[in-house]
Amino acid sequence: xxxxxxxxxxxxxxxxxxxYEIGTVIRYRARGEREWHEGLTENISISGVLIRSERSxxxxxxxxxxxxxxxxxxxxxxxxxxxxxFVIRSSKCRIPVGTFTIAAKIMHSRFxxxxxxxxxxxKDSMNGNRRLAL
Amino acid sequence: xxxxxxxxxxxxxxxxxxxxxLFRDGLRRLLQAExxxxxxxxxxxxxxxxxxxxxxxxxxxxxxxxxPRQDGMEVLRELSLSKIPVRTLLLTASIEKAQIxxxxxxxxxxxxxxxxxxxxxFDSIQCVMAGQYWIGRESVSDLVRALRSVAPSENGARxxxxxxxxxxxxxxxxxxxxxxxxxxxxxxxxxxxxVKHHISNIFDKLGVSNRLELALFAVNHRLTxxxx
Numbered sequence: 001x002x003x004x005x006x007x008x009x010x011x012x013x014x015x016x017x018x019x020y021e022i023g024t025v026i027r028y029r030a031r032g033e034r035e036w037h038e039g040l041t042e043n044i045s046i047s048g049v050l051i052r053s054e055r056s057x058x059x060x061x062x063x064x065x066x067x068x069x070x071x072x073x074x075x076x077x078x079x080x081x082x083x084x085x086f087v088i089r090s091s092k093c094r095i096p097v098g099t100f101t102i103a104a105k106i107m108h109s110r111f112x113x114x115x116x117x118x119x120x121x122x123k124d125s126m127n128g129n130r131r132l133a134l
Numbered sequence: 135x136x137x138x139x140x141x142x143x144x145x146x147x148x149x150x151x152x153x154x155x156l157f158r159d160g161l162r163r164l165l166q167a168e169x170x171x172x173x174x175x176x177x178x179x180x181x182x183x184x185x186x187x188x189x190x191x192x193x194x195x196x197x198x199x200x201x202p203r204q205d206g207m208e209v210l211r212e213l214s215l216s217k218i219p220v221r222t223l224l225l226t227a228s229i230e231k232a233q234i235x236x237x238x239x240x241x242x243x244x245x246x247x248x249x250x251x252x253x254x255x256f257d258s259i260q261c262v263m264a265g266q267y268w269i270g271r272e273s274v275s276d277l278v279r280a281l282r283s284v285a286p287s288e289n290g291a292r293x294x295x296x297x298x299x300x301x302x303x304x305x306x307x308x309x310x311x312x313x314x315x316x317x318x319x320x321x322x323x324x325x326x327x328x329v330k331h332h333i334s335n336i337f338d339k340l341g342v343s344n345r346l347e348l349a350l351f352a353v354n355h356r357l358t359x360x361x362x
Contacts, residue, residue: 020350023235025267038266040238046347054265069310071353078353079312081346098219099241109346113312 017045024070031062056090056100077114084108145172149192151183153201180204199226210240244268307358
């Protein structure tokens with residue numbers, strides 16, 4: 001991957017949080033869109049995520065993202081993490097051609113506990129649990 | 135959720151790359167019998183494949199992983215450097231999970247096993263055409279599982295425990311599963327205050343600052359790995 005910056009948000013910085021090189025499928029959409037798009041995470045930190053995707057998004061676009069924590073647990077489903085934030089920059093990748101990396105800042109995240117096929121229970125830092133139909 | 139179109143206005147142009155002529159012939163016949171698919175070329179080795187892809191400009195490349203001269207991974211690497219906007223599905227008898235991740239990083243859109251049914255093959259092509267990834271039998275869930283199995287620490291075994299006690303490791307697992315503090319308290323038959331105390335200790339030991347970072351750390355360092 002050799003990103004070539006094509007878009008960047010002026011006066012915006014990603015704080016130097018520890019980045020975890022976790023590759024997993026992530027779904028994202030611009031706020032207000034109905035359809036989710038897929039990409040792969042390159043790395044994730046508490047303040048941001050780097051996504052490889054076929055699509056670029058303009059800097060400062062507000063986005064929603066969701067991904068399953070890619071780990072097997074004994075007798076439990078790993079949570080799905082739902083995040084809201086905005087795009088910091090989109091960069092065109094030289095390899096593979098036609099792909100972009102999208103750096104997004106995470107402003108808010110919450111865990112969605114998987115309840116088998118019936119739905120989720122959401123947990124965030126402010127509220128109690130509540131069941132969601134997704 | 136991502137929606138899949140039922141049909142495409144023009145046929146999906148497919149290039150087949152496999153070193154076995156009988157297999158290529160059978161695959162071509164299958165695809166040509168299906169409305170909406172058009173086979174635009176066949177290649178028997180990796181050397182000629184990239185040139186053929188450049189000439190035929192297919193939408194989809196069905197690529198055998200093990201071919202003479204250049205194997206599938208080498209072809210993927212070469213394609214990723216070229217300007218050919220083709221979406222590649224690896225078509226293989228077997229594949230290691232680490233190879234799946236390597237192939238995805240090189241731009242492949244998925245893997246379909248040669249033992250798959252014809253319908254699965256058609257589904258995978260349409261799924262990839264719609265911009266989704268395809269691994270095994272399902273588009274996303276199996277891919278997540280494959281990626282889970284090749285998380286950064288080796289062999290699927292739990293890594294270092296970073297000085298965490300058995301109880302703390304149990305709580306880490308519950309956090310990764312999305313449990314709230316009250317839920318954890320109930321599950322472990324301890325008070326919520328004790329849960330908070332444990333989580334505070336875990337944060338200190340691991341040098342993380344919130345639940346999200348704890349979960350990322352746990353995934354990255356296999357703190358919750360199932361004992362094998």
